[in-house]
Amino acid sequence: MSRFRHLLKDFWKLCCSLKLAIVLATLATLTAFGGSLLMPSRPWIFANMDSVNLGEWLARQGRQYPGMTWWIHLYGALLLLLGLNTACCVADWLVHLRGRWRKSGEYLIHLGFVLLLAAYLWGCLAGFRVAGEAIAVGETRPVPRLPGYYLRLHAVEPVLGPSGRPMDVRSSLSLLRGETVVAEQAVRANHPLIWKGLTVLGLSFDQRNDGFRFTGSLGTLELRAGSRIALPDGGELHILDYRPNGARRGSGGGPFEPVFFGEIRHPGQPSEHVRYALREGLPSALTRIGLDLRPLAPLQQPVSILAIHYDPGLALAFAGALVMTLGILLAIGSFYYKRSRGDRPLL
Amino acid sequence: MTEFAQILLWGAFLCYLLSVNLYLLHALIRRPLLWRGAFALVGLGFLLHSLCLGLRWYLAGYLPVTNLFSTLFFFSWALAATYLYFELRNRIHAAGLFVMLFNLLLLGTALPRDSALKPLIPALDTPLFTLHIAFSFLGYAFFAMAFSLGVLYLVQRRLGTALLPDLALLRQLNEEAIFLGFALFSLCMLFGGIWAQVAWGYYFSWNIKGLWSFLVWLFYAGMCHAKFVRRWQGTGYACLSILGFALVLFTYLGIGLLMSSNHPLD
Numbered sequence: 001m002s003r004f005r006h007l008l009k010d011f012w013k014l015c016c017s018l019k020l021a022i023v024l025a026t027l028a029t030l031t032a033f034g035g036s037l038l039m040p041s042r043p044w045i046f047a048n049m050d051s052v053n054l055g056e057w058l059a060r061q062g063r064q065y066p067g068m069t070w071w072i073h074l075y076g077a078l079l080l081l082l083g084l085n086t087a088c089c090v091a092d093w094l095v096h097l098r099g100r101w102r103k104s105g106e107y108l109i110h111l112g113f114v115l116l117l118a119a120y121l122w123g124c125l126a127g128f129r130v131a132g133e134a135i136a137v138g139e140t141r142p143v144p145r146l147p148g149y150y151l152r153l154h155a156v157e158p159v160l161g162p163s164g165r166p167m168d169v170r171s172s173l174s175l176l177r178g179e180t181v182v183a184e185q186a187v188r189a190n191h192p193l194i195w196k197g198l199t200v201l202g203l204s205f206d207q208r209n210d211g212f213r214f215t216g217s218l219g220t221l222e223l224r225a226g227s228r229i230a231l232p233d234g235g236e237l238h239i240l241d242y243r244p245n246g247a248r249r250g251s252g253g254g255p256f257e258p259v260f261f262g263e264i265r266h267p268g269q270p271s272e273h274v275r276y277a278l279r280e281g282l283p284s285a286l287t288r289i290g291l292d293l294r295p296l297a298p299l300q301q302p303v304s305i306l307a308i309h310y311d312p313g314l315a316l317a318f319a320g321a322l323v324m325t326l327g328i329l330l331a332i333g334s335f336y337y338k339r340s341r342g343d344r345p346l347l
Numbered sequence: 348m349t350e351f352a353q354i355l356l357w358g359a360f361l362c363y364l365l366s367v368n369l370y371l372l373h374a375l376i377r378r379p380l381l382w383r384g385a386f387a388l389v390g391l392g393f394l395l396h397s398l399c400l401g402l403r404w405y406l407a408g409y410l411p412v413t414n415l416f417s418t419l420f421f422f423s424w425a426l427a428a429t430y431l432y433f434e435l436r437n438r439i440h441a442a443g444l445f446v447m448l449f450n451l452l453l454l455g456t457a458l459p460r461d462s463a464l465k466p467l468i469p470a471l472d473t474p475l476f477t478l479h480i481a482f483s484f485l486g487y488a489f490f491a492m493a494f495s496l497g498v499l500y501l502v503q504r505r506l507g508t509a510l511l512p513d514l515a516l517l518r519q520l521n522e523e524a525i526f527l528g529f530a531l532f533s534l535c536m537l538f539g540g541i542w543a544q545v546a547w548g549y550y551f552s553w554n555i556k557g558l559w560s561f562l563v564w565l566f567y568a569g570m571c572h573a574k575f576v577r578r579w580q581g582t583g584y585a586c587l588s589i590l591g592f593a594l595v596l597f598t599y600l601g602i603g604l605l606m607s608s609n610h611p612l613d
Contacts, residue, residue: 120551324537
């Protein structure tokens with residue numbers, strides 16, 4: 001029994017060992033040093049590492065290029081071991097806190113590192129990153145890969161620089177859980193919408209052609225998917241869909257052109273489907289009911305292009321950063337305090 | 348106003364140049380008046396340097412550390428401040444020659460470059476930027492100081508001259524520089540991480556600059572532990588300080604100038 005205890009004690013000593021920490025940190029540094037030399041010359045493998053989280057990146061690029069990415073697995077494993085070693089060190093400090101409280105600053109730095117490492121690992125395993133999500137003004141879209149959450153864009157406007165060039169984009173966004181607004185933010189550079197682990201950033205802005213302005217017998221009309229027009233004969237024209245590139249001129253390789261899909265409804269009669277490709281002229285179904293719709297101009301809707309990142313470990317990472325900052329300030333304070341007392345502060 | 352800033356800059360450079368010459372003379376003929384004069388010149392140079400930095404900050408409306416000129420300029424200012432800190436606390440005298448020579452090299456490299464103040468782009472318009480770069484270059488300055496002290500330790504070990512502080516003091520100062528540099532660089536990494544989260548949506552970037560900055564942090568974290576290992580104390584620690592600063596220089600200049608990164612220098 002005492003032999004087993006002795007072995008256990010030795011193992012714990014090894015787990016908390018300072019020399020082990022140095023060896024692991026050295027090996028991790030050397031691994032990443034060597035591996036990072038591959039990065040600049042192989043942008044097709046490494047350039048998009050930040051566009052998805054590390055877990056997804058390794059699952060995709062790691063499988064495709066195992067010979068070039070193995071060092072990241074090794075580096076991760078060494079850092080994980082270093083994290084465990086540091087965690088044991090912190091646990092040992094907590095056990096002996098009465099005798100080691102003077103070193104609290106240094107151990108809080110250790111604890112901060114462990115929390116940051118754990119948070120990063122959690123984010124890699126359960127987080128995601130999506131870029132290039134386009135959302136139009138007034139539109140409500142589900143947050144990808146996060147069921148029950150929606151983003152609504154209220155307004156988008158470019159922020160112009162002194163020379164008149166767009167420097168930034170300001171997008172007024174709401175995050176909804178079901179019907180309830182849980183967060184609102186005017187998203188721009190350095191001002192993302194952050195809610196729990198979700199971060200929504202504005203990347204750029206654009207315009208989307210979502211309908212057409214017409215003139216004719218009913219005056220000027222703006223038609224989009226979902227628009228309804230009351231017809232003079234008591235019926236109704238319901239626009240089911242609008243596709244800015246829905247029709248192709250000519251039989252083969254002509255350019256794409258806008259097309260409306262609608263439905264004419266009269267009480268007590270079966271509905272009639274109608275397709276209106278603007279270049280081809282008014283379809284017979286519309287001329288028959290005496291509706292004149294001459295296209296004037298496309299309707300453009302401002303669109304915000306967003307990046308949506310989810311990291312469930314974000315709060316833990318922030319806690320780690322806070323603990324580490326506190327540890328640094330305490331360690332510096334303790335260093336100068338000891339010096340003022342004439343001690344030689346070994347840190 | 349910008350012309351005045353240029354005058355201040357050249358004034359600071361001249362003071363540092365003269366101080367290096369006086370330190371050099373002191374190394375040769377050992378007169379206390381010489382190192383006192385050299386130290387006074389460093390103080391005056393630092394004052395002019397600080398005024399120039401303050402004026403540029405006022406004119407730009409933000410801490411102007413965004414390109415190669417301004418980073419070299421700020422690094423040089425931080426190194427002069429670090430040297431003054433060590434000199435005032437420990438009276439290292441002739442040891443200043445090596446540090447100020449390096450400082451002169453930094454400022455001399457900055458001088459011929461474009462010093463124009465450009466409007467701040469929205470991505471940099473945050474207090475996190477100021478905190479990130481200020482702590483970054485203060486950390487670098489302490490690492491540069493540790494490098495100088497490491498070199499001096501090796502020189503003193505070989506020559507045993509009365510001109511330099513004794514080995515025990517050099518070792519203690521080296522350890523102090525590493526600890527303070529590590530603390531400041533950790534703050535730089537933490538503020539940088541928070542900034543990356545709000546600017547890019549993630550707090551750690553696998554861009555080569557992010558990776559190497561973490562390697563620098565890991566290296567100096569290892570050094571903070573290595574001083575407790577008897578085998579690494581003294582000479583080993585001095586060698587590690589030199590190696591560590593090579594990592595710092597590559598992370599700052601090598602990656603910034605030679606590679607495509609998210610921290611471009613020009």
